[in-house]
Amino acid sequence: MPGEELHEVGADGARRAKEWLEATTRVKASWTNTDPKWSRRMTFKWPTGKQTPFSLDLGGLLCGGEFDNDIFMAECKKYASASDQGTHYLAYLAKCYVILSQQETAADHFMWITWCPFNVTDWDKLLTEEWLRKAILRHAPDIFGEVPPGEVESLIDNDVVRLTAERLWMIVLSDKQEQLVITREHRSLIQRHDVLEGIR
Template sequence: MPGEELHEVGADGARRAKEWLEATTRVKASWTNLDPKWSRRMTFKWPAGKQTQFSLDLGGLLCGGDLDNDIFMAECKKYTSPGDQGTHYLSYLAKCYVILSEQPTAVEHFMWITWCPFNVSDWNKLLTEEWVRRAVEKHGADIFGDEFDPRDVDSHIDADIVRLVSERLWMIVLSEKQESLVITREHRALIQHHEVMGGVR
Protein backbone atom coordinates (compact mmCIF):
# COMPACT_ATOMS: atom_id res chain seq x y z
CA MET A 1 0.00 0.00 0.00
CA PRO A 2 1.46 3.44 -0.93
CA GLY A 3 2.64 5.57 1.99
CA GLU A 4 0.00 8.28 1.61
CA GLU A 5 -2.83 5.74 1.43
CA LEU A 6 -1.42 3.90 4.45
CA HIS A 7 -1.36 7.17 6.39
CA GLU A 8 -5.00 7.84 5.49
CA VAL A 9 -6.03 4.36 6.62
CA GLY A 10 -4.16 4.91 9.89
CA ALA A 11 -5.86 8.25 10.51
CA ASP A 12 -9.24 6.71 9.72
CA GLY A 13 -8.57 3.88 12.17
CA ALA A 14 -7.67 6.32 14.96
CA ARG A 15 -10.79 8.39 14.27
CA ARG A 16 -13.06 5.35 14.28
CA ALA A 17 -11.47 3.91 17.40
CA LYS A 18 -11.97 7.27 19.12
CA GLU A 19 -15.64 7.32 18.13
CA TRP A 20 -16.17 3.74 19.32
CA LEU A 21 -14.49 4.38 22.67
CA GLU A 22 -16.59 7.49 23.21
CA ALA A 23 -19.74 5.51 22.36
CA THR A 24 -19.03 3.12 25.23
CA THR A 25 -19.82 6.08 27.56
CA ARG A 26 -16.70 5.19 29.57
CA VAL A 27 -14.51 7.87 28.00
CA LYS A 28 -14.60 11.37 29.46
CA ALA A 29 -12.34 12.93 26.85
CA SER A 30 -10.20 11.69 23.98
CA TRP A 31 -7.92 13.06 21.30
CA THR A 32 -5.76 11.85 18.42
CA ASN A 33 -2.15 12.70 17.66
CA LEU A 34 -3.41 14.90 14.81
CA ASP A 35 -4.69 17.38 17.40
CA PRO A 36 -1.87 19.95 17.72
CA LYS A 37 -2.80 20.77 21.30
CA TRP A 38 -2.53 17.16 22.47
CA SER A 39 0.00 15.59 20.11
CA ARG A 40 2.95 16.76 22.21
CA ARG A 41 1.50 14.86 25.17
CA MET A 42 1.57 11.67 23.12
CA THR A 43 5.09 12.17 21.78
CA PHE A 44 8.01 10.55 23.58
CA LYS A 45 11.74 10.02 23.05
CA TRP A 46 13.64 6.81 22.57
CA PRO A 47 16.26 7.01 25.36
CA ALA A 48 19.24 5.80 23.38
CA GLY A 49 18.22 4.78 19.90
CA LYS A 50 18.88 6.25 16.50
CA GLN A 51 15.15 6.92 16.26
CA THR A 52 14.63 10.11 18.25
CA GLN A 53 10.88 10.26 18.85
CA PHE A 54 7.69 8.25 18.64
CA SER A 55 4.03 9.03 19.19
CA LEU A 56 0.88 7.03 19.86
CA ASP A 57 -2.36 7.38 17.90
CA LEU A 58 -4.94 8.09 20.56
CA GLY A 59 -5.20 9.20 24.17
CA GLY A 60 -7.75 10.28 26.71
CA LEU A 61 -9.45 9.97 30.06
CA LEU A 62 -11.70 7.13 31.14
CA CYS A 63 -14.65 7.62 33.45
CA GLY A 64 -16.81 5.71 35.87
CA GLY A 65 -16.07 3.09 38.50
CA ASP A 66 -12.50 2.04 39.18
CA LEU A 67 -11.37 3.55 35.86
CA ASP A 68 -12.53 7.10 36.65
CA ASN A 69 -9.99 9.71 35.52
CA ASP A 70 -7.48 7.05 34.43
CA ILE A 71 -5.35 8.06 31.46
CA PHE A 72 -5.25 5.73 28.46
CA MET A 73 -3.20 5.73 25.30
CA ALA A 74 -3.79 3.57 22.26
CA GLU A 75 -2.32 2.45 18.98
CA CYS A 76 -4.89 1.74 16.26
CA LYS A 77 -4.44 -0.63 13.31
CA LYS A 78 -7.16 -0.61 10.66
CA TYR A 79 -5.85 -3.83 9.08
CA THR A 80 -7.91 -6.15 6.90
CA SER A 81 -5.33 -8.95 7.24
CA PRO A 82 -2.64 -9.71 9.84
CA GLY A 83 0.15 -8.42 7.60
CA ASP A 84 3.10 -7.12 9.61
CA GLN A 85 0.96 -6.23 12.60
CA GLY A 86 2.94 -8.53 14.89
CA THR A 87 6.11 -6.55 14.18
CA HIS A 88 4.34 -3.26 14.92
CA TYR A 89 2.90 -4.72 18.11
CA LEU A 90 6.36 -5.59 19.45
CA SER A 91 7.48 -2.05 18.70
CA TYR A 92 4.42 -0.76 20.57
CA LEU A 93 5.22 -2.86 23.64
CA ALA A 94 8.76 -1.50 23.64
CA LYS A 95 7.35 2.03 23.47
CA CYS A 96 5.08 1.30 26.44
CA TYR A 97 8.16 0.13 28.35
CA VAL A 98 9.94 3.39 27.52
CA ILE A 99 6.97 5.52 28.59
CA LEU A 100 6.68 3.83 31.99
CA SER A 101 10.45 3.88 32.46
CA GLU A 102 10.55 7.64 31.94
CA GLN A 103 7.14 8.57 33.41
CA PRO A 104 5.82 5.79 35.70
CA THR A 105 2.51 7.55 36.42
CA ALA A 106 1.87 8.94 32.94
CA VAL A 107 -0.47 6.23 31.64
CA GLU A 108 -2.72 3.74 33.45
CA HIS A 109 -3.88 1.83 30.37
CA PHE A 110 -2.20 0.93 27.07
CA MET A 111 -4.66 -0.19 24.40
CA TRP A 112 -3.93 -1.97 21.13
CA ILE A 113 -7.01 -1.51 18.93
CA THR A 114 -7.19 -3.54 15.74
CA TRP A 115 -9.68 -4.72 13.15
CA CYS A 116 -7.83 -7.97 12.51
CA PRO A 117 -6.37 -10.55 14.92
CA PHE A 118 -2.69 -11.41 14.45
CA ASN A 119 -0.14 -13.87 15.83
CA VAL A 120 -3.12 -16.11 16.57
CA SER A 121 -0.96 -19.08 17.57
CA ASP A 122 0.38 -16.91 20.40
CA TRP A 123 -2.85 -14.98 21.04
CA ASN A 124 -2.99 -15.91 24.74
CA LYS A 125 0.56 -14.60 25.26
CA LEU A 126 0.31 -11.15 23.68
CA LEU A 127 -0.51 -9.37 26.96
CA THR A 128 2.04 -11.24 29.07
CA GLU A 129 5.35 -10.28 30.62
CA GLU A 130 6.99 -12.78 28.28
CA TRP A 131 5.85 -10.81 25.25
CA VAL A 132 6.81 -7.43 26.75
CA ARG A 133 10.26 -8.80 27.51
CA ARG A 134 10.58 -10.10 23.95
CA ALA A 135 9.71 -6.64 22.64
CA VAL A 136 12.27 -4.91 24.86
CA GLU A 137 14.95 -7.36 23.77
CA LYS A 138 14.12 -6.75 20.11
CA HIS A 139 14.34 -2.98 20.54
CA GLY A 140 17.09 -3.05 23.15
CA ALA A 141 19.48 -0.84 21.19
CA ASP A 142 16.87 1.93 20.95
CA ILE A 143 16.13 1.69 24.66
CA PHE A 144 19.54 0.99 26.21
CA GLY A 145 21.99 2.04 23.53
CA ASP A 146 24.77 0.20 21.74
CA GLU A 147 26.00 -1.37 24.97
CA PHE A 148 22.88 -3.56 25.11
CA ASP A 149 23.81 -7.22 24.90
CA PRO A 150 20.85 -9.62 24.50
CA ARG A 151 22.96 -12.34 26.11
CA ASP A 152 23.04 -10.26 29.31
CA VAL A 153 19.43 -9.11 29.13
CA ASP A 154 18.72 -9.37 32.87
CA SER A 155 21.20 -6.63 33.69
CA HIS A 156 19.37 -4.19 31.42
CA ILE A 157 15.65 -4.91 31.65
CA ASP A 158 13.69 -3.71 34.68
CA ALA A 159 11.39 -6.61 35.62
CA ASP A 160 9.06 -4.28 37.55
CA ILE A 161 8.50 -2.12 34.47
CA VAL A 162 7.88 -5.23 32.36
CA ARG A 163 5.27 -6.36 34.88
CA LEU A 164 3.59 -2.93 34.98
CA VAL A 165 3.35 -2.79 31.19
CA SER A 166 1.76 -6.24 31.00
CA GLU A 167 -0.75 -5.35 33.74
CA ARG A 168 -1.82 -2.19 31.89
CA LEU A 169 -2.25 -3.72 28.44
CA TRP A 170 -5.60 -4.05 26.65
CA MET A 171 -6.29 -5.88 23.39
CA ILE A 172 -9.42 -4.61 21.62
CA VAL A 173 -10.57 -6.18 18.34
CA LEU A 174 -13.24 -4.27 16.41
CA SER A 175 -15.26 -4.93 13.27
CA GLU A 176 -17.31 -2.61 11.10
CA LYS A 177 -20.61 -4.10 12.28
CA GLN A 178 -19.51 -4.01 15.89
CA GLU A 179 -18.73 -0.31 15.54
CA SER A 180 -22.43 0.37 14.99
CA LEU A 181 -23.60 -1.81 17.89
CA VAL A 182 -23.20 0.87 20.53
CA ILE A 183 -25.37 3.45 22.21
CA THR A 184 -26.62 6.13 19.83
CA ARG A 185 -25.36 9.70 19.93
CA GLU A 186 -28.84 10.83 21.06
CA HIS A 187 -28.94 8.46 24.01
CA ARG A 188 -25.36 9.30 24.89
CA ALA A 189 -26.31 12.98 25.00
CA LEU A 190 -29.10 12.15 27.47
CA ILE A 191 -26.65 10.31 29.73
CA GLN A 192 -24.15 13.16 29.60
CA HIS A 193 -26.90 15.68 30.37
CA HIS A 194 -28.01 13.57 33.34
CA GLU A 195 -24.43 13.50 34.68
CA VAL A 196 -23.96 17.25 34.24
CA MET A 197 -27.18 17.91 36.13
CA GLY A 198 -25.90 15.84 39.05
CA GLY A 199 -27.74 12.59 38.47
CA VAL A 200 -24.57 10.55 38.94
CA ARG A 201 -22.58 10.95 42.11
Protein backbone atom coordinates (compact mmCIF):
# COMPACT_ATOMS: atom_id res chain seq x y z
CA MET A 1 0.00 0.00 0.00
CA PRO A 2 1.44 3.44 -0.96
CA GLY A 3 2.65 5.53 1.96
CA GLU A 4 0.05 8.28 1.55
CA GLU A 5 -2.80 5.76 1.37
CA LEU A 6 -1.44 3.92 4.39
CA HIS A 7 -1.33 7.20 6.33
CA GLU A 8 -4.97 7.93 5.40
CA VAL A 9 -6.07 4.46 6.56
CA GLY A 10 -4.18 4.97 9.81
CA ALA A 11 -5.78 8.37 10.42
CA ASP A 12 -9.21 6.93 9.65
CA GLY A 13 -8.60 4.06 12.09
CA ALA A 14 -7.59 6.47 14.86
CA ARG A 15 -10.65 8.64 14.24
CA ARG A 16 -13.01 5.66 14.24
CA ALA A 17 -11.43 4.14 17.35
CA LYS A 18 -11.78 7.50 19.11
CA GLU A 19 -15.47 7.70 18.15
CA TRP A 20 -16.11 4.13 19.33
CA LEU A 21 -14.37 4.72 22.66
CA GLU A 22 -16.39 7.89 23.22
CA ALA A 23 -19.59 5.99 22.36
CA THR A 24 -18.95 3.60 25.26
CA THR A 25 -19.72 6.60 27.53
CA ARG A 26 -16.66 5.62 29.59
CA VAL A 27 -14.38 8.25 28.07
CA LYS A 28 -14.30 11.71 29.62
CA ALA A 29 -11.93 13.21 27.05
CA SER A 30 -9.84 11.91 24.17
CA TRP A 31 -7.43 13.24 21.59
CA THR A 32 -5.28 12.03 18.72
CA ASN A 33 -1.54 12.47 18.21
CA THR A 34 -2.30 15.00 15.46
CA ASP A 35 -3.75 17.43 17.98
CA PRO A 36 -0.96 20.01 18.45
CA LYS A 37 -1.99 20.74 22.03
CA TRP A 38 -1.73 17.11 23.12
CA SER A 39 0.80 15.56 20.75
CA ARG A 40 3.78 16.73 22.80
CA ARG A 41 2.37 14.93 25.84
CA MET A 42 2.07 11.74 23.80
CA THR A 43 5.55 11.88 22.30
CA PHE A 44 8.42 9.92 23.82
CA LYS A 45 12.06 9.21 23.07
CA TRP A 46 13.83 5.90 22.80
CA PRO A 47 16.47 5.70 25.55
CA THR A 48 19.16 4.90 22.99
CA GLY A 49 19.35 3.78 19.40
CA LYS A 50 16.68 5.43 17.27
CA GLN A 51 16.86 9.20 17.32
CA THR A 52 13.32 9.63 16.01
CA PRO A 53 10.77 10.00 18.85
CA PHE A 54 7.54 8.00 18.81
CA SER A 55 3.94 8.48 19.87
CA LEU A 56 0.81 6.36 20.10
CA ASP A 57 -2.34 7.21 18.10
CA LEU A 58 -4.79 8.14 20.86
CA GLY A 59 -4.82 9.34 24.42
CA GLY A 60 -7.46 10.37 26.91
CA LEU A 61 -9.20 10.05 30.25
CA LEU A 62 -11.63 7.31 31.23
CA CYS A 63 -14.55 7.91 33.56
CA GLY A 64 -16.77 5.97 35.90
CA GLY A 65 -16.21 3.00 38.14
CA GLU A 66 -12.75 1.66 38.84
CA PHE A 67 -11.29 3.48 35.80
CA ASP A 68 -12.45 6.97 36.78
CA ASN A 69 -9.88 9.60 35.72
CA ASP A 70 -7.44 6.92 34.52
CA ILE A 71 -5.22 7.93 31.61
CA PHE A 72 -5.23 5.70 28.54
CA MET A 73 -3.14 5.58 25.39
CA ALA A 74 -4.03 3.54 22.34
CA GLU A 75 -2.53 2.36 19.07
CA CYS A 76 -5.03 1.71 16.27
CA LYS A 77 -4.67 -0.63 13.28
CA LYS A 78 -7.45 -0.47 10.70
CA TYR A 79 -6.22 -3.57 8.89
CA ALA A 80 -8.32 -5.72 6.56
CA SER A 81 -5.99 -8.68 7.14
CA ALA A 82 -3.44 -9.74 9.73
CA SER A 83 -0.66 -8.63 7.36
CA ASP A 84 2.45 -7.58 9.34
CA GLN A 85 0.42 -6.56 12.39
CA GLY A 86 2.36 -8.94 14.64
CA THR A 87 5.58 -7.08 13.88
CA HIS A 88 3.95 -3.72 14.62
CA TYR A 89 2.49 -5.13 17.84
CA LEU A 90 5.93 -6.11 19.13
CA ALA A 91 7.17 -2.58 18.44
CA TYR A 92 4.12 -1.22 20.31
CA LEU A 93 4.85 -3.41 23.35
CA ALA A 94 8.44 -2.20 23.39
CA LYS A 95 7.18 1.39 23.28
CA CYS A 96 4.80 0.77 26.20
CA TYR A 97 7.72 -0.61 28.22
CA VAL A 98 9.83 2.44 27.37
CA ILE A 99 7.02 4.85 28.30
CA LEU A 100 6.54 3.32 31.76
CA SER A 101 10.29 2.94 32.35
CA GLN A 102 10.60 6.70 31.83
CA GLN A 103 7.40 7.81 33.55
CA GLU A 104 5.32 5.31 35.53
CA THR A 105 2.31 7.65 35.68
CA ALA A 106 2.23 8.41 31.94
CA ALA A 107 -0.63 5.94 31.33
CA ASP A 108 -2.82 3.64 33.39
CA HIS A 109 -3.96 1.66 30.34
CA PHE A 110 -2.39 0.78 26.97
CA MET A 111 -4.93 -0.28 24.34
CA TRP A 112 -4.21 -2.04 21.07
CA ILE A 113 -7.29 -1.46 18.89
CA THR A 114 -7.52 -3.50 15.71
CA TRP A 115 -10.07 -4.55 13.11
CA CYS A 116 -8.37 -7.87 12.44
CA PRO A 117 -7.09 -10.55 14.84
CA PHE A 118 -3.44 -11.54 14.34
CA ASN A 119 -0.97 -14.08 15.73
CA VAL A 120 -4.03 -16.18 16.56
CA THR A 121 -2.03 -19.25 17.56
CA ASP A 122 -0.49 -17.11 20.31
CA TRP A 123 -3.63 -15.07 21.06
CA ASP A 124 -3.65 -16.00 24.75
CA LYS A 125 -0.05 -14.80 25.16
CA LEU A 126 -0.25 -11.35 23.54
CA LEU A 127 -0.92 -9.49 26.81
CA THR A 128 1.58 -11.41 28.91
CA GLU A 129 4.97 -10.65 30.40
CA GLU A 130 6.37 -13.37 28.15
CA TRP A 131 5.32 -11.48 25.03
CA LEU A 132 6.60 -8.20 26.46
CA ARG A 133 10.02 -9.73 26.99
CA LYS A 134 9.97 -10.99 23.43
CA ALA A 135 9.25 -7.42 22.25
CA ILE A 136 11.97 -5.93 24.45
CA LEU A 137 14.54 -8.42 23.18
CA ARG A 138 13.50 -7.69 19.58
CA HIS A 139 13.97 -3.95 20.12
CA ALA A 140 16.86 -4.16 22.59
CA PRO A 141 19.23 -1.93 20.54
CA ASP A 142 16.68 0.92 20.64
CA ILE A 143 16.11 0.49 24.36
CA PHE A 144 19.56 -0.43 25.71
CA GLY A 145 21.94 0.50 22.90
CA GLU A 146 24.69 -1.76 21.63
CA VAL A 147 24.82 -4.42 24.32
CA PRO A 148 26.09 -8.00 23.92
CA PRO A 149 23.04 -10.28 23.45
CA GLY A 150 23.88 -12.25 26.57
CA GLU A 151 23.64 -9.12 28.75
CA VAL A 152 20.27 -7.82 27.56
CA GLU A 153 18.19 -9.95 29.92
CA SER A 154 19.98 -8.50 32.96
CA LEU A 155 19.05 -4.96 31.84
CA ILE A 156 15.30 -5.61 31.65
CA ASP A 157 13.44 -4.12 34.60
CA ASN A 158 11.15 -6.91 35.81
CA ASP A 159 8.94 -4.51 37.78
CA VAL A 160 8.30 -2.39 34.68
CA VAL A 161 7.56 -5.53 32.65
CA ARG A 162 4.99 -6.64 35.22
CA LEU A 163 3.46 -3.16 35.45
CA THR A 164 3.23 -2.84 31.67
CA ALA A 165 1.59 -6.25 31.24
CA GLU A 166 -1.02 -5.35 33.86
CA ARG A 167 -1.98 -2.25 31.87
CA LEU A 168 -2.38 -3.87 28.44
CA TRP A 169 -5.72 -4.16 26.63
CA MET A 170 -6.64 -5.86 23.35
CA ILE A 171 -9.76 -4.49 21.61
CA VAL A 172 -10.99 -6.01 18.35
CA LEU A 173 -13.58 -4.00 16.41
CA SER A 174 -15.50 -4.57 13.19
CA ASP A 175 -17.30 -2.21 10.85
CA LYS A 176 -20.72 -3.40 12.02
CA GLN A 177 -19.74 -3.45 15.68
CA GLU A 178 -18.85 0.23 15.46
CA GLN A 179 -22.52 0.94 14.79
CA LEU A 180 -23.78 -1.14 17.73
CA VAL A 181 -23.24 1.54 20.34
CA ILE A 182 -25.36 4.14 22.02
CA THR A 183 -26.48 6.89 19.63
CA ARG A 184 -25.06 10.39 19.87
CA GLU A 185 -28.48 11.70 20.89
CA HIS A 186 -28.72 9.30 23.84
CA ARG A 187 -25.10 9.91 24.73
CA SER A 188 -25.75 13.65 24.97
CA LEU A 189 -28.60 12.95 27.42
CA ILE A 190 -26.28 10.87 29.61
CA GLN A 191 -23.58 13.53 29.50
CA ARG A 192 -26.10 16.26 30.35
CA HIS A 193 -27.33 14.21 33.31
CA ASP A 194 -23.78 13.63 34.51
CA VAL A 195 -22.97 17.35 34.30
CA LEU A 196 -26.10 18.27 36.25
CA GLU A 197 -25.25 15.67 38.88
CA GLY A 198 -21.68 16.96 39.09
CA ILE A 199 -20.23 13.66 37.88
CA ARG A 200 -18.27 15.17 35.02
